[in-house]
Amino acid sequence: MEDMKETVREYVVREYVEDDSEITFDTPLISGGIVDSFSMVSLKRFLENKYKISIPDDKATPEAFDSVNKICALVVEFTK
Amino acid sequence: MSNIISYDERIKNFDWSISEKELDYQPGNVINIGWYCSDRICKLGKADKMALIWEGSQGQEKRYTYNELRLTSNGVGHFLRGLGIQPEDRVCLFMDKIPELYIGFLGVLKIGAIVQPLFSAFGDESLIVRLENAQTTAVITQRKHAPKLRKILDKMPYIKHIIIVDADPAKPLGDREVAFDMDHAFKPEDFEIHPTKAESPSVLHYTSGTTGQPKGVKHVHYSLISQYLTSKWVLDLLDTDIYWCTADPGWVTGTSYGIIGAFSNGVTQCVLDAGFSADNWYRFIEKHKITMWYSAPTAIRSLMKAGDEVIKKYDLSSLRHLASVGEPLNSEAVIWSEKVYGKAFLDTYWQTETGSIMITNFPGMKIKPGSMGKPFPGITATVIDADTFEPFDGPGKIGLIAIKPGWPSMMRTYWRNEETYNKKFKNGWYLPGDRSSIDNEGYFWFVGRDDDVINTGGHLVSPFEVESALLEHPAVAESAVVAKPDFVNMEVVKAFVTLKPGFVGSKDLDLEIMNFVRKKLSPLAMPQEIEFIDNLPKTRSGKIMRRILHAKEWGEEIGDTSTLEND
Numbered sequence: 001m002e003d004m005k006e007t008v009r010e011y012v013v014r015e016y017v018e019d020d021s022e023i024t025f026d027t028p029l030i031s032g033g034i035v036d037s038f039s040m041v042s043l044k045r046f047l048e049n050k051y052k053i054s055i056p057d058d059k060a061t062p063e064a065f066d067s068v069n070k071i072c073a074l075v076v077e078f079t080k
Numbered sequence: 081m082s083n084i085i086s087y088d089e090r091i092k093n094f095d096w097s098i099s100e101k102e103l104d105y106q107p108g109n110v111i112n113i114g115w116y117c118s119d120r121i122c123k124l125g126k127a128d129k130m131a132l133i134w135e136g137s138q139g140q141e142k143r144y145t146y147n148e149l150r151l152t153s154n155g156v157g158h159f160l161r162g163l164g165i166q167p168e169d170r171v172c173l174f175m176d177k178i179p180e181l182y183i184g185f186l187g188v189l190k191i192g193a194i195v196q197p198l199f200s201a202f203g204d205e206s207l208i209v210r211l212e213n214a215q216t217t218a219v220i221t222q223r224k225h226a227p228k229l230r231k232i233l234d235k236m237p238y239i240k241h242i243i244i245v246d247a248d249p250a251k252p253l254g255d256r257e258v259a260f261d262m263d264h265a266f267k268p269e270d271f272e273i274h275p276t277k278a279e280s281p282s283v284l285h286y287t288s289g290t291t292g293q294p295k296g297v298k299h300v301h302y303s304l305i306s307q308y309l310t311s312k313w314v315l316d317l318l319d320t321d322i323y324w325c326t327a328d329p330g331w332v333t334g335t336s337y338g339i340i341g342a343f344s345n346g347v348t349q350c351v352l353d354a355g356f357s358a359d360n361w362y363r364f365i366e367k368h369k370i371t372m373w374y375s376a377p378t379a380i381r382s383l384m385k386a387g388d389e390v391i392k393k394y395d396l397s398s399l400r401h402l403a404s405v406g407e408p409l410n411s412e413a414v415i416w417s418e419k420v421y422g423k424a425f426l427d428t429y430w431q432t433e434t435g436s437i438m439i440t441n442f443p444g445m446k447i448k449p450g451s452m453g454k455p456f457p458g459i460t461a462t463v464i465d466a467d468t469f470e471p472f473d474g475p476g477k478i479g480l481i482a483i484k485p486g487w488p489s490m491m492r493t494y495w496r497n498e499e500t501y502n503k504k505f506k507n508g509w510y511l512p513g514d515r516s517s518i519d520n521e522g523y524f525w526f527v528g529r530d531d532d533v534i535n536t537g538g539h540l541v542s543p544f545e546v547e548s549a550l551l552e553h554p555a556v557a558e559s560a561v562v563a564k565p566d567f568v569n570m571e572v573v574k575a576f577v578t579l580k581p582g583f584v585g586s587k588d589l590d591l592e593i594m595n596f597v598r599k600k601l602s603p604l605a606m607p608q609e610i611e612f613i614d615n616l617p618k619t620r621s622g623k624i625m626r627r628i629l630h631a632k633e634w635g636e637e638i639g640d641t642s643t644l645e646n647d
Contacts, residue, residue, distance in 0.1 A: 015595060019224040030355040032137040033176065036201060037356055037382075037568075038537070038603035042594045049587045061386075062357045 156187020167192030192274030199330030296495030311341030406538020411450030435489030585612030
């Protein structure tokens with residue numbers, strides 16, 4: 001789980017953070033304006049590719065994607 | 081009783097001088113939006129009234145009275161003059177929805193310079209084409225966005241200053257960068273406001289078309305006359321209102337109604353600079369007791385998706401009037417909002433070029449859910465035949481929306497692109513590029529765009545720009561971009577791509593291309609779906625037939641394929 005969190009955190013920093021802001025596992029990503037609703041689609045695609053899962057659209061909500069911790073909980077939920 | 085009182089009475093005796101008189105403006109006089117939105121409100125005795133209540137994503141809050149708005153925007157003007165910024169120089173605002181964006185807007189106008197707002201999520205390619213076209217002199221930004229500008233600065237010799245409003249004193253500034261802390265800067269009590277006149281340029285917003293580069297829509301200070309009165313009669317702004325316009329001032333709604341309309345009417349407005357979540361939005365309404373809420377169909381449908389249960393957690397009884405803009409508001413959303421909020425969202429129709437609301441539903445008027453409503457008083461709008469450009473002689477026929485030019489906030493030209501501007505007019509009508517019909521009671525019903533421009537979440541995306549960006553990816557041989565239907569955003573970007581030899585379509589390549597476009601242009605322009613195909617449909621002359629791909633996405637008839645290459 002810790003490895004997954006670090007992988008997701010690194011991806012978020014690399015793809016969506018423009019400055020040197022620190023991103024923790026609890027940093028609000030969607031409500032904090034770091035990842036917008038359009039970009040969420042690419043984040044979802046990354047998770048699906050990386051972890052070979054399929055996240056239903058109705059589960060990919062702004063609330064479920066709002067932190068690294070929440071995202072990893074979602075990935076675990078859909079990992080067989 | 082609403083401000084408009086009676087639509088039917090207003091249209092009988094309307095003249096824009098009604099707005100001029102309310103603003104104490106006489107033709108030929110000085111008219112400066114920056115002054116009208118701050119100094120004038122203070123002169124009316126509201127200096128201590130709250131103008132702006134801002135809340136950040138971490139819950140931090142800042143408040144500015146109208147006097148503080150006046151003084152701080154004076155400080156911006158003073159600072160810019162000190163840098164040598166001249167009237168009509170273009171000053172870009174490249175910021176999130178922070179107070180500096182709202183106050184900077186007024187400060188730039190006060191010295192007679194032209195505000196060029198740009199959406200803070202724009203990538204480097206989107207920035208370059210817009211700054212290059214405007215030959216921008218200065219950019220006001222935040223340190224989080226400065227890296228994007230540093231990356232492209234070598235290509236933009238005309239930019240003299242990058243003004244950073246939250247510079248870190250511990251870190252050195254880059255080339256052409258200067259720190260400016262608006263809150264703590266010198267704020268002159270007496271500031272000489274540039275004597276702009278009605279036709280002096282004010283705002284330069286960029287908008288996308290089907291082909292060619294984005295166009296700079298030039299507005300003038302006289303636009304205030306439309307923006308003030310439409311805010312008063314359509315948004316029904318009252319002195320006691322707590323107003324929330326959810327639009328980003330990187331786009332026209334955020335400036336026409338998120339700044340000019342709100343402040344020229346002297347209301348208190350709230351701004352939430354945070355990403356979307358239903359809980360956070362409802363909490364914000366409850367906390368600030370929002371009374372007038374101007375939002376967008378995309379947000380409304382996202383709230384619908386979040387469900388009715390979350391609404392019960394909050395007290396939203398302060399809401400008295402709701403309106404929507406960006407793309408057509410579907411009837412389900414209108415009916416749902418009436419059910420859950422006790423008030424229906426009223427749809428308003430206009431665009432960057434019109435500068436203010438053109439066709440709309442008014443407070444007190446019979447609402448037909450799904451309809452655009454009726455023209456604002458003083459606006460002559462109709463539907464014309466797409467072949468003859470003549471108005472239809474009866475109701476119910478689908479044609480092009482056409483508006484008689486001459487209202488105060490009409491764009492004056494496309495920046496350095498008079499040729500494209502002239503093409504927007506046919507047979508004495510201005511054509512916004514949308515299709516609709518009119519029913520037997522005079523209500524307009526939106527049908528769709530008349531071109532290939534994609535309206536996603538209320539923002540226009542040019543397929544040409546996305547296709548051009550796609551072609552810069554090393555794996556892409558050819559591309560065609562169309563709109564794909566989407567419940568929340570109405571439309572999203574879909575790309576059809578053929579690959580160069582040696583590349584194979586895969587999920588990883590799909591993601592790589594999505595991110596490539598997102599960083600180059602913006603998240604809005606990022607294809608939400610990419611389909612790898614062997615060949616794109618083309619005419620025998622080699623032109624890509626987008627309409628065939630569009631029809632496939634929308635489940636429509638493909639139509640005439642006689643010119644198709646592989647037929």
